[in-house]
Amino acid sequence: MSGPMLELKNLCKAFPIRNAFGRKTGALQAVDNVSMAIAPGDVYGLAGESGSGKSTIARMIMGLETPDSGEILIDGRSIHDRSDGVAHGRRVQMVFQNPGSSLNPRRTVGQSITVPLDAHGFPRGARRTRVATLLDMVQLPAAFAERYPHELSGGQKQRVAIARALAVEPKLLVLDEPTSALDVSVQAKVMDLLADLGRQMGLTYLFISHDLSLMRNFAREVSVLYRGAIVESGTSDTVFGNPSHDYTRLLIASVPVISAEEAALRPVIPLIDGELPTPEQLIALRQAADRQA
Numbered sequence: 140m141s142g143p144m145l146e147l148k149n150l151c152k153a154f155p156i157r158n159a160f161g162r163k164t165g166a167l168q169a170v171d172n173v174s175m176a177i178a179p180g181d182v183y184g185l186a187g188e189s190g191s192g193k194s195t196i197a198r199m200i201m202g203l204e205t206p207d208s209g210e211i212l213i214d215g216r217s218i219h220d221r222s223d224g225v226a227h228g229r230r231v232q233m234v235f236q237n238p239g240s241s242l243n244p245r246r247t248v249g250q251s252i253t254v255p256l257d258a259h260g261f262p263r264g265a266r267r268t269r270v271a272t273l274l275d276m277v278q279l280p281a282a283f284a285e286r287y288p289h290e291l292s293g294g295q296k297q298r299v300a301i302a303r304a305l306a307v308e309p310k311l312l313v314l315d316e317p318t319s320a321l322d323v324s325v326q327a328k329v330m331d332l333l334a335d336l337g338r339q340m341g342l343t344y345l346f347i348s349h350d351l352s353l354m355r356n357f358a359r360e361v362s363v364l365y366r367g368a369i370v371e372s373g374t375s376d377t378v379f380g381n382p383s384h385d386y387t388r389l390l391i392a393s394v395p396v397i398s399a400e401e402a403a404l405r406p407v408i409p410l411i412d413g414e415l416p417t418p419e420q421l422i423a424l425r426q427a428a429d430r431q432a
């Protein structure tokens with residue numbers, strides 16, 4: 140039996156809190172002893188409200204942020220172990236929330252997709268064909284290679300970002316809110332595409348989202364994050380159908396987010412003495428607000 144495609148072991152990351160004069164006054168534990176294992180070919184969801192630490196975990200997996208402690212293993216190897224000569228970018232790629240800012244506006248689609256091919260030494264002569272193949276995989280015409288991002292819709296831009304992420308055939312993709320900047324009808328199509336590609340290519344996904352209905356449909360297993368720590372893990376059906384933690388129940392009971400506009404209107408968690416409330420305090424606050432409403 141093969142081991143996990145991605146394994147996080149006791150991952151911790153704190154950020155300094157500074158006052159208006161730049162002096163460090165404390166530390167915020169953005170990621171608090173997070174462990175998880177994702178089997179090859181699986182879709183694993185990481186759910187949690189804004190500020191729960193989801194993006195910090197993604198950035199550490201990508202090597203963009205250094206953990207204070209803990210380990211990240213991809214296919215059994217530490218992300219710092221390059222002894223097999225395989226670059227980190229060939230093992231894992233990321234699809235970001237906003238394709239508008241993740242694609243360079245001055246590059247054509249073809250040039251954007253070629254960047255990772257160049258970086259990983261893909262033979263020059265085969266690049267055009269590879270770009271056409273990748274565009275076909277994300278159901279865009281080959282002629283799109285000549286277009287610039289401003290000539291594409293949001294959904295088309297995200298398809299290009301997916302093609303670029305798949306260019307060097309990584310086995311693992313980190314999807315950080317991949318559809319939350321898109322309209323609902325487009326969201327479903329992009330998620331369907333990701334699901335199809337995942338099945339066809341045997342990809343492993345870490346799917347990060349605050350949209351629980353999307354996560355329930357897409358992820359087989361999930362972990363729920365709150366204040367940097369995992370409060371509950373299990374199969375999607377168990378966690379969402381029969382949650383065991385109060386915070387997960389609260390998250391499920393909160394208004395479903397169906398568009399980026401609605402997401403912007405989501406209630407912000409109030410601070411108590413400058414700190415995020417504990418799950419219990421948060422539940423009490425929301426119950427008090429419900430009674431007032």
Ligand SMILES: Nc1ncnc2c1ncn2[C@@H]1O[C@H](COP(=O)(O)OP(=O)(O)OP(=O)(O)O)[C@@H](O)[C@H]1O
Pocket residue numbers: 154155167169187188189190191192193194195196
């Ligand atoms: N570079 C940084 N410096 C200081 N604090 C940071 C930094 N990056 C993140 N944080 C803090 O760490 C916490 C976790 O942030 P993170 O972006 O990982 O959360 P998130 O769940 O991805 O939220 P969102 O969905 O809003 O992106 C937040 O309180 C955030 O303000």
